[in-house]
Amino acid sequence: MxxxxxxxxxxxxxxxxxxxxxxxxxxxxxxxxxxxxxxxxxxxxxxxxxxxxxxxxxxxxxSSDDITAHGRAALREHGLSVPGPAPQGPVTLNLLPTRRALTCPRCGSAEVSLTSEFGPTACKALYRCIDCLEPFEHIKEI
Amino acid sequence: MAHPTPDPNDDGGSVYDGLLEHHEVAGDDSQWAFGTDFEDPLAGMDTTVPDDVDAAELATYCLLLGDDALVLSQRLAEWSSNAPDLEEDIALSNIALDLLGQARLLLARAAAADPAVVPALPEGSPAPVEDALAFFRDAADFRCTRFVEGPNGDFAQTIARLLLFATVRLAAFERLGDHADPVLAAIAAKGVKELTYHRDFAGRWFLTLAQGTEESRRRLLAGLAQVWPLYPELAEAYDVGPEVDVVLDQVFAVSGVERPEAGRRVGGEHHTEALSRLLAEMQSVARAHPLGVW
Structure with missing residues (x-):
């Protein structure tokens, strides 16, 4: 839960x-x-x-840092990819695709690719796994 | 296969029984689709205007920031189901939603600071103050800049406008995080996180279109030329300085796009006809059914 x-x-x-x-x-x-x-x-x-x-x-x-350890485990259990540390300090322009070290929540593969920084809800980005080919959602760092 | 009509007197009851479970709790309307009251986006927050802040000026400024977000949100929402592909459709709709959320907070802040800005509602209308401001003001009472009013144009023009808008608004919101009004400061500090994503999104697409095909580059340059004449009005309204030029010059340089000539502010203080058309569509349902019942 x-x-x-x-x-x-x-x-x-x-x-x-x-x-x-x-x-x-x-x-x-x-x-x-x-x-x-x-x-x-x-x-x-x-x-x-x-x-x-x-x-x-x-x-x-x-901030996505406010999600507790228990919350992260529950999100993972439900097939969601959990956020890394939120960005700190001054806001910088980033013209390259965001790089995150993620693994597929279904098969665990690190071979994943970003589909869109915007997903079905404001707080999520869309990814797909290159190994198992399934799409998954990543909760964005803010 | 036909299903028997559920009988509420059965032991199993009807599937709708759960909806009535909490009916006896006073004020708990939560079982209804939208409740029967509206939630106040600033519920419980101290909206007293600090002594060193002029309430009317604060309200006017929040209306500018709120109206810009509301109008551009409405424009971006026009891309829903019309964008070049599903991902960009979702992205533009998400950005529209963020801006709508900012608009709601800012319009509510304006109303709390100076109730005189809220238009009179038709007798019996349950619309909360931010809806009264969004749906029952005429174009002449909107404070938005003309920069956000015009039609979207094609995807490239939309991206060019979004890049300029997000860059200016992000710079202004970073500064507003220290505003003497703690409510505006909190709204701005929250908005910074959202606008960072908007600016990156627009910047990446600007670069992609500029360095894509001849056609994408042609369209981007045409779109930029289309939105640039009203850009000085935006920069002036948000009172931003060289920090914005640094970011824009970075995007222009990477994209191999020459910064357009520093435009003169286009004359006139009023709105464009495009705003009236946008509002006519956006406000039509609320105005036709001011009691929220049909």
Whole structure:
């Protein structure tokens, strides 16, 4: 199982006079899953007997480094390629295809090629494995 | 094969029963497709404008940044199912989504800083403030630059515009990370990460098209010539300096493309007709059904 805490999206849980206040942060500014995550939190906490309110935090901006070790293992188990360390320091222009040392999450081959830096969701890039020929998704470093 | 209609009184119940499970929890509308309320993109954030920041100026500036992102997002979304191949289709749609997310945060920030910027909604409309700004303002009230308004042209022209836009916006957002308003600073710091991917994407395609075939190069140069006249307006609005020229000159040099003549800012302060056409399409559903019901 992969939780919002594993993804680093869950920032804080506290109790106040009205119930539980949960703080989450979007992975990307346009992440369309924010409403679903909020609703799932309200739902689960209601099941556990808590009235919950969900708030948003933008600081610090989410980084793929926030995904926990457990989260990475769960993502791998589900056939996703996990991000390497997020870039640090000044933003540089990169005109060459991004090079990442990845292995195919299905067969383990290191012979993989980048199809696109943009995938089916904002947080993923598309790859394919040259050995087993299957496509796979890589969670991008940000 | 026909299936029997599920009977909610059966022991097994209907597949829809789960939807009603939480109905007794006050305020939990989460079982409905979009909920019955909207989530506030700045929910719980302290949107008090700091003492040393002018609220009206901050709102105007957030509208410029938000409207530019909204309008270019709408333009890029026009490539959905029309791009040269599936990967570029997805890439342009992803970039459009990032910009839409930035627009949403910025328009919400503008509304919180100065509620006077939000247009009056038709009686009973449930639209949140950022939707009110996006769908119920007329072209004359938009603050976007003319640079983002025009039609896409071909793929090469789209790439040329995106390169210039992402480069300028990234430089501005890097600086805005230190803005005196912590909300704008947070939105900008987050946007930097997204814009880095946009700039790299556009830069790589610029190089590829410039060094590709005679035809791709011809189209790229034509596209660049098409978007360049309004570029000074963009650079001026974002108040960026030589750091942008350094990046652009690097892309031009690697691509073997001569930097176009430093254009003079094209006169006029108003919008182009293209914006009215874009808004007519983008706003038509919201304006036809302001209560969100049909």
């Amino acid at each position: 992969l939780t919002l805490a594993d993804l680093g999206v869950l920032r804080e849980v506290r109790e106040d006079a009205d119930g539980v206040v949960v703080t989450i942060t979007p992975t990307y500014s346009g992440c369309p899953a924010m409403a679903t995550m909020r609703d799932d939190l309200v739902h689960r906490l209601a099941d556990a007997g808590y009235a919950a309110r969900v708030e948003v935090s933008l600081t610090p901006a989410w």
